[in-house]
Amino acid sequence: MKTLNKITLDVTITIIDFLYRGRHFPRFWVLEEIARAPYFAFLSVLHLRESLGLRTESHFYLMREHFEQSVNETEHLVYMESRGGNSYWIDRFVARHLVLIYYWVNVVYYWLFPVSAYHLSYLIEKHAAETYRKYLAFVDGQDTKIEEIMQDEINHSNELHKAMELILQ
Numbered sequence: 335m336k337t338l339n340k341i342t343l344d345v346t347i348t349i350i351d352f353l354y355r356g357r358h359f360p361r362f363w364v365l366e367e368i369a370r371a372p373y374f375a376f377l378s379v380l381h382l383r384e385s386l387g388l389r390t391e392s393h394f395y396l397m398r399e400h401f402e403q404s405v406n407e408t409e410h411l412v413y414m415e416s417r418g419g420n421s422y423w424i425d426r427f428v429a430r431h432l433v434l435i436y437y438w439v440n441v442v443y444y445w446l447f448p449v450s451a452y453h454l455s456y457l458i459e460k461h462a463a464e465t466y467r468k469y470l471a472f473v474d475g476q477d478t479k480i481e482e483i484m485q486d487e488i489n490h491s492n493e494l495h496k497a498m499e500l501i502l503q
């Protein structure tokens with residue numbers, strides 16, 4: 335599954351990098367729009383499992399974490415909008431269709447293989463941090479807000495790593 339995650343991510347990155355070359359903020363906006371979906375999916379599945387009497391010891395911790403992550407990603411999205419990331423209809427069209435598919439993929443993936451679903455998001459968060467790091471290098475570090483967002487992405491990847499370890503116990 336880890337290899338499949340890596341291949342899926344690499345193919346997606348190649349397509350997005352090609353489509354959004356030289357357009358930093360539309361690219362960030364699309365990535366942020368998509369990056370939120372797994373957290374909604376994890377929460378949906380945790381709610382459903384809870385409702386079906388399948389509450390685990392890590393349940394409250396995971397719900398709290400994923401709720402905070404989804405709020406944090408929404409803050410990133412709003413910030414990218416303030417910098418014109420969603421100005422064009424085509425970017426909104428692409429992102430909103432991708433997110434629809436990606437949300438449901440994550441619901442099924444997390445329900446059946448939670449560790450693998452976490453691993454995919456872990457890779458995506460690491461890639462997001464790397465994307466912002468490259469942008470910061472491009473602007474000589476002159477963007478404190480993006481630096482802050484990059485740190486959030488690093489925190490998310492660490493939190494997902496911890497979640498993976500927790501459910502493996």
Ligand SMILES: [Fe+2]
Pocket residue numbers: 366369406407410462487
């Ligand atoms: Fe983000």
Ligand SMILES: [Fe+2]
Pocket residue numbers: 369407459462486487490
């Ligand atoms: Fe993130």
